[in-house]
Amino acid sequence: MSTERDRPPDLDPRENHLLAALSDRELSRIGPSLEQVRLPRPTELEGANEPVEFVYFPTSGVASIVSIDEGGETVDTAMIGREGMTGLSVFLGTGQSPMRTIVQVPLTGLRMRAAVLSDELERGGTLRALLQRHTQVVMVTMAQLILCNRIHLLDQRAARWLLQVDERVEEAPFSVTQDFLAQMIGVQRPALSVAMRQFKAAGLVKYSRGQISIADRGGLLARSCGCIRIIASEAGRLRGTLKREDTGR
Amino acid sequence: MSTERDRPPDLDPRENHLLAALSDRELSRIGPSLEQVRLPRPTELEGANEPVEFVYFPTSGVASIVSIDEGGETVDTAMIGREGMTGLSVFLGTGQSPMRTIVQVPLTGLRMRAAVLSDELERGGTLRALLQRHTQVVMVTMAQLILCNRIHLLDQRAARWLLQVDERVEEAPFSVTQDFLAQMIGVQRPALSVAMRQFKAAGLVKYSRGQISIADRGGLLARSCGCIRIIASEAGRLRGTLKREDTGR
DNA sequence: TGTCGTCTGTACTCCATCGGACATAGTGGA
DNA sequence: TCCACTATGTCCGATGGAGTACAGACGACA
Numbered sequence: 428m429s430t431e432r433d434r435p436p437d438l439d440p441r442e443n444h445l446l447a448a449l450s451d452r453e454l455s456r457i458g459p460s461l462e463q464v465r466l467p468r469p470t471e472l473e474g475a476n477e478p479v480e481f482v483y484f485p486t487s488g489v490a491s492i493v494s495i496d497e498g499g500e501t502v503d504t505a506m507i508g509r510e511g512m513t514g515l516s517v518f519l520g521t522g523q524s525p526m527r528t529i530v531q532v533p534l535t536g537l538r539m540r541a542a543v544l545s546d547e548l549e550r551g552g553t554l555r556a557l558l559q560r561h562t563q564v565v566m567v568t569m570a571q572l573i574l575c576n577r578i579h580l581l582d583q584r585a586a587r588w589l590l591q592v593d594e595r596v597e598e599a600p601f602s603v604t605q606d607f608l609a610q611m612i613g614v615q616r617p618a619l620s621v622a623m624r625q626f627k628a629a630g631l632v633k634y635s636r637g638q639i640s641i642a643d644r645g646g647l648l649a650r651s652c653g654c655i656r657i658i659a660s661e662a663g664r665l666r667g668t669l670k671r672e673d674t675g676r
Numbered sequence: 677m678s679t680e681r682d683r684p685p686d687l688d689p690r691e692n693h694l695l696a697a698l699s700d701r702e703l704s705r706i707g708p709s710l711e712q713v714r715l716p717r718p719t720e721l722e723g724a725n726e727p728v729e730f731v732y733f734p735t736s737g738v739a740s741i742v743s744i745d746e747g748g749e750t751v752d753t754a755m756i757g758r759e760g761m762t763g764l765s766v767f768l769g770t771g772q773s774p775m776r777t778i779v780q781v782p783l784t785g786l787r788m789r790a791a792v793l794s795d796e797l798e799r800g801g802t803l804r805a806l807l808q809r810h811t812q813v814v815m816v817t818m819a820q821l822i823l824c825n826r827i828h829l830l831d832q833r834a835a836r837w838l839l840q841v842d843e844r845v846e847e848a849p850f851s852v853t854q855d856f857l858a859q860m861i862g863v864q865r866p867a868l869s870v871a872m873r874q875f876k877a878a879g880l881v882k883y884s885r886g887q888i889s890i891a892d893r894g895g896l897l898a899r900s901c902g903c904i905r906i907i908a909s910e911a912g913r914l915r916g917t918l919k920r921e922d923t924g925r
Numbered sequence: 926t927g928t929c930g931t932c933t934g935t936a937c938t939c940c941a942t943c944g945g946a947c948a949t950a951g952t953g954g955a
Numbered sequence: 956t957c958c959a960c961t962a963t964g965t966c967c968g969a970t971g972g973a974g975t976a977c978a979g980a981c982g983a984c985a
Contacts (some may be wrong), residue, residue, distance in 0.1 A: 580971075580972095581971075581972070614972075614973085615972070615973055615974070615975095617972095617973090617974085617975090618971085618972055618973080635981080636980090636981060636982075
């Protein structure tokens with residue numbers, strides 16, 4: 428909700444991968460429209476069926492697109508970190524969606540008014556191509572999660588989630604409670620607690636009262652489902668196509 | 677795989693909602709590139725990690741985007757019917773994805789070479805805006821399915837699936853076996869068989885050996901989860917924005 | 926330093942679904 | 956007309972996870 432301004436605003440826009448892929452000219456054009464933010468969990472970035480006011484380019488931390496039930500149940504559908512941008516509905520021209528977007532792991536980054544993004548897209552620069560590919564990554568992530576939520580076990584999904592967050596945060600212990608995590612992956616907290624205790628006992632993670640850090644990525648990968656590899660490989664492929672096709676334009 | 681040409685090609689392109697929303701000029705421009713097809717289940721329209729050759733505009737029947745496990749398990753992630761188009765990765769500029777797209781319910785419609793679509797999109801007509809909105813509908817569908825697969829019960833999901841197919845087929849009994857349906861919604865066939873028998877006993881559906889017809893939409897809706905309403909409402913909203921914003925251009 | 930609130934561990938019952946096996950019934954072809 | 960094949964019905968033990976309840980433990984704050 429509130430933008431904390433305690434610390435000096437000193438974020439490098441290029442820590443966000445989308446902004447980093449822009450040309451100097453494009454970045455300096457939109458630069459003045461970018462505002463630095465530092466947001467705690469669980470700040471709401473977009474409400475369900477409400478017009479998107481700002482799009483966010485994270486530099487560290489995780490935002491998360493959340494589906495909502497008629498009964499009010501929520502499940503995490505996609506993570507957005509420094510590789511991407513929140514507010515895809517703005518890019519898709521509709522400006523809102525029935526999902527919420529919230530801060531899942533305390534987030535730093537830059538934000539921009541939705542209208543400014545729309546204007547920039549009208550110019551048809553690199554950003555459109557970047558966001559097209561980002562849209563595909565998000566879609567692939569979602570598609571894989573549909574399968575994952577249906578047939579993979581709780582501990583596999585938990586391991587995957589931890590790894591995916593770890594890729595997107597700057598420093599070691601990141602801030603998430605088990606209670607919140609359980610909601611995100613759509614399980615009961617006690618069930619998740621058991622899995623986390625096992626991870627801890629196996630030396631894969633360390634945590635205490637909402638501060639988690641990964642101790643053994645390889646070990647977690649072994650316990651995780653293959654979805655993480657499928658998603659990572661697609662993201663990698665699309666990074667490749669961007670370099671080849673768009674840098675030269 | 678094979679395009680059946682037994683029956684005379686007499687499909688009206690405007691039975692597909694995307695093509696119907698094009699201006700006469702646009703439609704007549706791409707008309708010559710459209711080829712009529714009639715495909716049985718389970719024809720593969722796109723392979724995983726293979727370049728998309730054709731995009732399909734269904735007029736009746738259902739194509740389905742399917743996620744695949746490292747273990748080869750598959751789960752249905754989104755339906756594409758006469759409201760949409762297969763091959764969104766072409767629209768997103770990447771031309772392939774790690775998902776498969778297959779015919780789920782025997783399909784009639786029109787297809788077009790991926791390259792032709794790309795060219796048409798370069799012209800920047802109505803089609804781009806249409807596909808942007810269609811992309812959002814697919815994303816919302818996927819996001820909702822992530823939640824649905826996680827927390828809704830088998831019979832609710834089965835009811836939802838039947839209703840969503842029914843919206844997309846031309847005539848009453850459509851062709852799907854329980855075995856195939858079970859794979860699509862990611863459950864064991866025996867479990868699905870029980871649910872189907874209950875639906876049949878309650879007079880909600882009729883079926884025999886792969887031929888299913890809905891007898892009582894209201895009854896099925898009552899047994900279905902709310903996801904179907906959330907998705908339909910978003911699709912309806914986006915149809916609305918299209919009329920307002922784009923017809924006048 | 927004590928207290929309260931939040932976060933985590935644990936135990937237990939119940940249920941949906943899994944995963945496999947087998948029986949039955951339509952259907953098309955020989 | 957019969958056979959073979961595919962689609963559907965049914966059963967059953969095993970199990971992951973839902974739900975719920977309660978206890979312990981760490982930190983922040985007074």
